[in-house]
Amino acid sequence: MTWNSTTYSGWGRALKAKGEIARPERQGALEACLSDGLLPACGMRRSYGDAALNDGGRLIDMTRLDRMLGFDPETGILEVEAGARIGDIAAAFAPRGWLPAVMPGTGLATVGGCIAQDVHGKNHHHIGSFCQHVVALRLRQAKGTVAVSPDKTPDLFRATAGGLGQTGIILSARIRLIPCKGDVMVVTERRIEDWDQHLALLDASTATYTVGWIDATATGAALGRGILEEGETGAGLVPKRVSTRRVPLDAPAFALSGPVVRAFNAAYYRRVPARGRTVVKPIADFFFPLDKIHDWNRLYGKRGFHQFQCVVPLAAAPALRQMLESVAASGLASPLAVLKRMGPGRAGFLSFPMEGYTLAVDFPNRDEARALIARLQAMTAAAGGRIYFAKDSLARGTDAAAMYPELADWRAQVAKADPGRRLATDMVRRLNLRSEA
Amino acid sequence: MSDTWIILGATSSMARAFARKAAASGAAVLLAGRDQPDIAILAEDCRLRGARLAEALPFDARAPEGFAPLIDRLTREEGRLNAAVFVGSMPPQSAIDADPALIDGTVTDSFTGPARFLQLFAPLVEARAGGTVVGVGSVAGDRGRIGNYVYGSAKAGFHTYLSGLRNRLTRAGGHVVTVKPGFVDTSMTWGLPGMFLVASPEAVADDIWKAVTKRKNVIYTPFFWRFIMLIIRHIPEFIFKKMKI
Numbered sequence: 001m002t003w004n005s006t007t008y009s010g011w012g013r014a015l016k017a018k019g020e021i022a023r024p025e026r027q028g029a030l031e032a033c034l035s036d037g038l039l040p041a042c043g044m045r046r047s048y049g050d051a052a053l054n055d056g057g058r059l060i061d062m063t064r065l066d067r068m069l070g071f072d073p074e075t076g077i078l079e080v081e082a083g084a085r086i087g088d089i090a091a092a093f094a095p096r097g098w099l100p101a102v103m104p105g106t107g108l109a110t111v112g113g114c115i116a117q118d119v120h121g122k123n124h125h126h127i128g129s130f131c132q133h134v135v136a137l138r139l140r141q142a143k144g145t146v147a148v149s150p151d152k153t154p155d156l157f158r159a160t161a162g163g164l165g166q167t168g169i170i171l172s173a174r175i176r177l178i179p180c181k182g183d184v185m186v187v188t189e190r191r192i193e194d195w196d197q198h199l200a201l202l203d204a205s206t207a208t209y210t211v212g213w214i215d216a217t218a219t220g221a222a223l224g225r226g227i228l229e230e231g232e233t234g235a236g237l238v239p240k241r242v243s244t245r246r247v248p249l250d251a252p253a254f255a256l257s258g259p260v261v262r263a264f265n266a267a268y269y270r271r272v273p274a275r276g277r278t279v280v281k282p283i284a285d286f287f288f289p290l291d292k293i294h295d296w297n298r299l300y301g302k303r304g305f306h307q308f309q310c311v312v313p314l315a316a317a318p319a320l321r322q323m324l325e326s327v328a329a330s331g332l333a334s335p336l337a338v339l340k341r342m343g344p345g346r347a348g349f350l351s352f353p354m355e356g357y358t359l360a361v362d363f364p365n366r367d368e369a370r371a372l373i374a375r376l377q378a379m380t381a382a383a384g385g386r387i388y389f390a391k392d393s394l395a396r397g398t399d400a401a402a403m404y405p406e407l408a409d410w411r412a413q414v415a416k417a418d419p420g421r422r423l424a425t426d427m428v429r430r431l432n433l434r435s436e437a
Numbered sequence: 438m439s440d441t442w443i444i445l446g447a448t449s450s451m452a453r454a455f456a457r458k459a460a461a462s463g464a465a466v467l468l469a470g471r472d473q474p475d476i477a478i479l480a481e482d483c484r485l486r487g488a489r490l491a492e493a494l495p496f497d498a499r500a501p502e503g504f505a506p507l508i509d510r511l512t513r514e515e516g517r518l519n520a521a522v523f524v525g526s527m528p529p530q531s532a533i534d535a536d537p538a539l540i541d542g543t544v545t546d547s548f549t550g551p552a553r554f555l556q557l558f559a560p561l562v563e564a565r566a567g568g569t570v571v572g573v574g575s576v577a578g579d580r581g582r583i584g585n586y587v588y589g590s591a592k593a594g595f596h597t598y599l600s601g602l603r604n605r606l607t608r609a610g611g612h613v614v615t616v617k618p619g620f621v622d623t624s625m626t627w628g629l630p631g632m633f634l635v636a637s638p639e640a641v642a643d644d645i646w647k648a649v650t651k652r653k654n655v656i657y658t659p660f661f662w663r664f665i666m667l668i669i670r671h672i673p674e675f676i677f678k679k680m681k682i
Contacts (some may be wrong), residue, residue, distance in 0.1 A: 004628035025450055025624050026475040064450060064624075067482035078485075081478075092461075092486050 003058065010053060011046050011297055013304030014365040015393050017053035017426055023061040027171075030140075033060055034169075038142050038422040041169040043083060043110030047117065048307045049393030050426035051164055060169065062112055068092070069172060076177040077135060082112030082170040087288055094183035094283050099233070101133035101178045105338075107288035112170040117390040118162030118351040120342065122209040122231070122287070128345020129353050131161030133176040139168030142420055150347070159413030161348030164389060164428060167417035182235025185209075185286040190276030191269065195224025195321055199357070202341040208232050209286070211340055215265040216324065216333035216361050217258070223328055224321070226339065227272050231286050238280050246294040250302040256364055258331040265335055290336075300364050305334070306393055308373045309360035311342055311353065312385030319383035320357055323376050327361055332369045334362040349410035350433075352388045360391065370394060389427065397432030407433070439489070439516035440464040443507065443558075445496050445551060446524035448472050450623045451573065453479060454642035455521055460488035465514055469496030469507060470524075498524045498550025499542065508557045518561050521571035521645075522551040527588040527625055540587050547591035552598045559602060562611035569649050570606065570613045572599040576657065579617070579666045582682060603654060614648045615655040616641075619662035634659070 003020035021042075024030040033039065041060040042052035052059075066083035076098060080089065087107020089100055104119040113119075118131045127133075136149040139160065146168070150157045160167045192198045192212065202212055207230030214226040254260065290296050297305065312320050327333050337360065344355040363369035373394050377387055386403035387395055401407055414434060421434065428434055442459045446452050447468035459466050460483035468476045468483070468491065476493035483491035494510060495503055511518055526546040533539045555570060562568040577585055578592030596615055603613035620626055620635045636659045644658040657663040672680070 002624070002628040023624070023627055026448060026472060027478075028472065028475065029624075067478050068485040069478065069481060071485050 008045070008053070009304070010049050010051065010393070012048035012306055012365070012393055013297055013300070013302075014306055015050045015053060015304075015426065017050070017055035019054055019056055020058045021061050022058070023064055025064040027065065030060065030065065030169075030171075034140070038140070038169070038418065038420065040165055040423045040425050041082075041112065042165075043113035044085065044108050046106055046109045046113060047389075048391045049389075050430060051117070051389060052113075053426040054424075055426050062169070063110060065171075066110070076179070077174050078177050079172060079174045080111050081172050082110060082115075084111050085109065086111065086114060087284060087291065089177075090283060090287070091183075093177060094180060094233075097179055097182065098177040099180045099283075101127055101176050102130040103287050104130070105288065105290070107284060107291050111173055111175065112165075115161060115170055115173060116163060116165045117388075118346065118348050118353075119390065120345075120353050122211045122340070124345060124353060125210070125341050125343040126208065127178075128343060129162075129347050129351055131157075131347030131351070132345050134161065134347070135174045135176060137173040138171040139417075140171050141168040141417060142422065145171065155409075155413050156417065158348045159410050159417065162346070162351035162389075163348055163410065163414070164350065164425065164433070166414045166423050166428060166434065168423070180233035182233060183283045184234045184236050184238050185231045185281050185283050186234045186278065187229055187231045187281060187286055188276065188278045189227055189229050189272045191272055191274060192224070192226045192228050194221060195324070198224045198226060198228075198339060199317055201228050202339065202357070205230055205341075211338060213268075214324070214337045214339045214359070215269055216327050216337035217262045217265050217331065219325075219328045224324060224339075225269065227269065229286075233283070234280065236280070238282050244292050244294050247296055247298040249298065251299045253301055253364070255299055255301070256334050261333065261335055262331075268335065300334075300362075303365040305362055305364050306369060306373055307336075307360060307362045307391040308376050309358060309388040309391040310376065310380040310385050311356050311358040311388070312380060312383040313354065313356040316383035316385060317357055319379060319385075320359055323359065323379050326372065326375060326379075330368065330372050332363050332366070332372060334364070336360075336362040349406035349413070350389065350404055352386065352390070354386065356385065360388075392427075395431060397430070400431045400433065411435070440519060441467065441511065441514040441516060442519045442521060443467040443469060443494075443511055445469050445498075445520070445522045445554065447476050447479060447493075449523045449625075450638040451618070451621060451641055452521070452523035454638040455523070455571075455645055456483055457486055458642050458646045460484070460486040460491065463487055463489055465490035467492050467494055467507075467510065469494040471495070471497050496524075496554075498546045498554075501550065501553050504554045504557055507554070508561070511558075511561060516565075517567050518558075518565060519569045519571070519649075520555065520558050521573075522555070523573050524551055525573070525575070525588075525592070527585060530583070530585050530587065533587050543587050544591045544594070547588060548595040548598065552595065555598075555602060559606060559611075562606050563609040566610040568606075568611050569652075570599070570602060570611070571616060571645060571649060572596075572602075572613065573616045573618065573645075574599070576617050576619050576662050576666050580669055580677070612652050614645070614653055616645055616648070617655065617657045617662065617666070619657065619659060619665070634661070
């Protein structure tokens with residue numbers, strides 16, 4: 001097996017690691033990579049920070065172990081290798097009336113990555129998190145392969161769901177697909193004028209899929225304005241998806257400067273007529289809007305960017321409003337900002353979701369933005385909320401411990417699952433997740 | 438018209454991507470290669486993506502006695518028969534310099550093995566008056582250079598063979614597509630220094646599939662390699678021999 005010696009990063013490109021990566025294309029080749037012992041694994045590295053980095057060490061890239069292993073149309077349960085991508089599964093199955101129960105905001109995420117972060121989608125308030133629809137998985141641990149399921153090995157399962165890959169290499173999983181009408185989305189878009197209306201509409205939405213785009217540069221009376229998107233699956237014909245574009249080079253810093261973003265956001269807001277509209281689009285355009293632009297992270301230039309995402313309990317909505325005020329006043333936000341209502345569904349000790357509201361905002365990697373994110377993290381902790389490991393690249397160990405009350409249970413399981421500490425990643429080390437600080 | 442594709446060297450990532458395209462079109466796919474357990478996994482994957490039928494079959498370019506059973510298996514399928522050849526091997530030139538016996542294996546894998554198979558396959562195309570052969574060569578076959586001239590010369594031989602086969606099968610209504618990929622992100626190129634403008638196997642498979650439906654003769658993939666190789670082929674030999682590219 002060839003080891004590729006390289007410098008690599010997560011999706012945010014702000015944190016980097018140097019090391020060797022192998023990318024086995026067959027299960028036999030994976031075993032050959034592990035002949036000297038277990039190693040951490042990564043997927044498409046769509047986590048923004050350092051969850052998939054192992055600076056100074058080796059890493060297994062699982063993206064070529066991406067095959068579908070079996071499907072039972074009676075139960076809708078699909079077995080796939082961990083490197084299979086959510087968007088590929090959706091593209092193959094939606095025309096036949098099935099979709100993964102939970103799909104994150106990018107179809108390029110792998111099933112293994114979705115498990116390791118226990119991701120959520122635009123239907124979290126109805127259906128819960130990704131791992132609540134994982135009925136079984138196979139883990140490669142130091143002594144060999146073990147079968148894990150929520151009913152037979154509940155503790156190991158809860159440590160693996162959202163467990164950042166620390167219980168073993170996820171080889172394959174059996175995930176539940178849900179019936180859909182077809183590979184088309186019927187989407188209703190309407191303008192939201194301010195913060196109070198935003199929360200009210202999110203609370204009142206009965207749609208299967210709901211998400212709110214938020215203009216994180218609007219201040220004053222317009223604070224919290226945005227667009228509510230509500231989607232249902234449908235069948236029929238839609239224009240073909242436009243072919244993907246690629247961002248060919250790192251953009252200069254002014255590309256996402258304050259005035260540019262404010263102008264873009266204002267135009268984006270007015271794109272939807274004041275009376276709202278209903279549009280029909282290909283399924284991928286609704287679920288994975290940014291996948292159309294390859295390497296869009298390069299728009300932030302070579303310094304990269306950070307995404308701040310937190311969830312706070314329903315009652316802490318005023319605290320979230322204060323956070324948005326800080327963001328809007330800073331003038332640092334990018335066009336990518338999302339507000340969503342979450343249900344209580346979560347599957348693991350370190351799963352992100354809790355019943356409440358979640359806010360996600362991107363920032364270019366600059367000193368002021370890092371200082372702002374530190375303040376936002378403190379406000380999140382004070383509000384009884386938590387930050388999302390899939391997005392974080394700046395928190396410290398003490399922050400994480402306070403936000404994740406089941407961390408001790410997770411540590412106990414991980415200590416048993418990987419006693420040799422072979423699977424630690426940069427994120428696990430930065431946040432002292434596996435041992436007390 | 439029901440199509441059947443036999444795909445040789447099915448464990449390669451380019452072949453996998455191509456097999457998935459064929460599967461999504463509803464064709465039957467016969468996946469042939471050495472690692473049977475791995476190919477069985479791909480066969481199930483192709484079934485789930487819509488293949489009318491998907492089967493794993495043994496194929497080793499260095500074991501020609503195994504070719505006839507594949508042909509027998511193919512003749513049991515009705516409709517149009519097609520073949521796509523993704524086999525080849527590229528040992529480092531330095532390894533070949535140390536052990537010239539490696540040349541035989543390289544040429545067998547990349548040229549004479551697949552050519553012997555296609556000699557048996559060609560009569561099926563003629564008998565059924567249709568069908569396509571896809572032969573994957575390489576831009577390395579367009580000009581010999583210090584870095585991989587044994588692999589390059591094997592591919593050059595294969596290109597010439599495909600050209601002749603096209604000449605033969607066209608008369609019977611068949612077709613041959615010669616594919617010359619540039620740098621593709623496969624296990625063969627993983628970790629090699631000096632890679633640039635690397636294409637994904639999926640993008641290459643898309644190009645091949647389009648070339649099949651449009652009955653193209655020779656394609657470069659990605660397309661811009663046609664221009665890169667046009668320049669490289671036209672560098673005068675007295676200059677080229679001193680270059681290291």
